[in-house]
Amino acid sequence: MSVESLSALDRSTLRERSLEALRSAILSGRYRPGDHLGEVELAGSLGVSRGTVREALRHLQQEGLVTTGNRGMLRVNSLTSAEVRELFRVRAALEGLAVREVIASARREAAAETLRAAVERLSDEDEAAARIEADLAFHLLLCQLSGNSMLVEAWQRLEGRMRVAILNGAAWQAPMMARDRHVPIVEAIERGDVEAAVRVVDEHMTAAAEHFAEATESA
Amino acid sequence: MSVESLSALDRSTLRERSLEALRSAILSGRYRPGDHLGEVELAGSLGVSRGTVREALRHLQQEGLVTTGNRGMLRVNSLTSAEVRELFRVRAALEGLAVREVIASARREAAAETLRAAVERLSDEDEAAARIEADLAFHLLLCQLSGNSMLVEAWQRLEGRMRVAILNGAAWQAPMMARDRHVPIVEAIERGDVEAAVRVVDEHMTAAAEHFAEATESA
DNA sequence: GGGGGGAACACTGTCGACAGTCGGCACGGA
DNA sequence: TCCGTGCCGACTGTCGACAGTGTTCCCCCC
DSSP: OOOOOOOHHHHSOHHHHHHHHHHHHHHTTSSOTTOEEOHHHHHHHHTSOHHHHHHHHHHHHHHTSEEEOTTSOEEEOOOOHHHHHHHHHHHHHHHHHHHHHHHHSTTHHHHHHHHHHHHHTOOSSSOHHHHHHHHHHHHHHHHHHTTOHHHHHHHHHHHHHHHHHHHHTGGGOGGGGOHHHHHHHHHHHHHTOHHHHHHHHHHHHHHHHHHHHHHHHTO | OOOOOOOSOOSSOHHHHHHHHHHHHHHTTSSOTTOEEOHHHHHHHHTSOHHHHHHHHHHHHHHTSEEEOTTSOEEEOOOOHHHHHHHHHHHHHHHHHHHHHHHHSTTHHHHHHHHHHHHHTOOSSSOHHHHHHHHHHHHHHHHHHTTOHHHHHHHHHHHHHHHHHHHHTGGGOGGGGOHHHHHHHHHHHHHTOHHHHHHHHHHHHHHHHHHHHHHHHTO
């Protein structure tokens, strides 16, 4: 009786799929920082028209993964170690606000529980890529639980740059994403200790900043 | 419901000019929140092709000035009063970081002086539009003087939403942008008093948040 | 052998057209 | 009157093509 229902994936536009493909290609390191991204070449390899990849590239440009070169040409972006440090300081400010709002929220208990569960997914053994995803998911969740949509948006805008920074030091990120590093945050939220929570987040970010900044310097 | 045609003597690309034209059209209130923005119609009134306005619209979408409606159609965005409050809390966090970094900076004195000059441009008598510009310029300058490029970027990403919020309560913004409100910030920076500076910024943002949130509610 | 001119080349900017799809409306039947 | 249904218009998604412009490299002349 029922016709094959169109899966939601087929609903996505070519532009969205191209965008996702390019983003993951860059983030997986298939393109090196500084590599030139030609519209025609990408269009050919993705099997779509130039206009379509063009839109995807412009989107990536606004995300900060791609930057405009000499003649309007686009190339893969990279971050200096100073920018990495700056990035983490902004993150600290944002996530500091997040923990503040989570603690002040009426649903603090439920939020803490959710975060506790997310921390458990931060395995110390998994693949590097999985660990990165779990780490970013934890911090995004923290922002989401604040209930501040503008905060979530701002954080997500930084996410692209974050991933670039992480990519630079991908080989050494191990100790940063460990479960130990995140448990104190959850505990401070559970206790409702604003000062401690903010301080812990700050320290976490400072340590991560140093880590990845050094990684970029030696690259 | 029309935008002025673009002048042809400019060296910038049509896409950039279309973007600027659309942005100022929305921000000047020529389009009301919820208004549908059709690609063909805009292309006609701007005198460019659909693909060109399409890119501009996508840019505006990422800026948050325009949001995707029912069928992938774009319409002018508006903010709820709750979102306005959230927005200002994020701004407070960002600008709090800014004053912290400015004070910690080696060029604190020079920065304070620059800010002092910017405050003077916050006239109490000028046109509403000019006052808004001067106010935003002051806060942007504050971020820029921190020397944190990622912070500047994050702030600018919020700027579009800011202007939407301001637009909603455009008639009542008078007391918010007054010089008195900003002088204490500069003074705290001059004294190097971090705690006071952050507190003043926070209060400034909270007051502004209430102001514009109420304005959007009664609109 | 070195430098200048010029001709392909390789891009991006911009455009007009075709096709798919969604919403609304009129019409006919119960 | 109310509901199903098929048509129509509008709008976006996507594409291929043309034009303008740096860039590069080769060839000729000094």
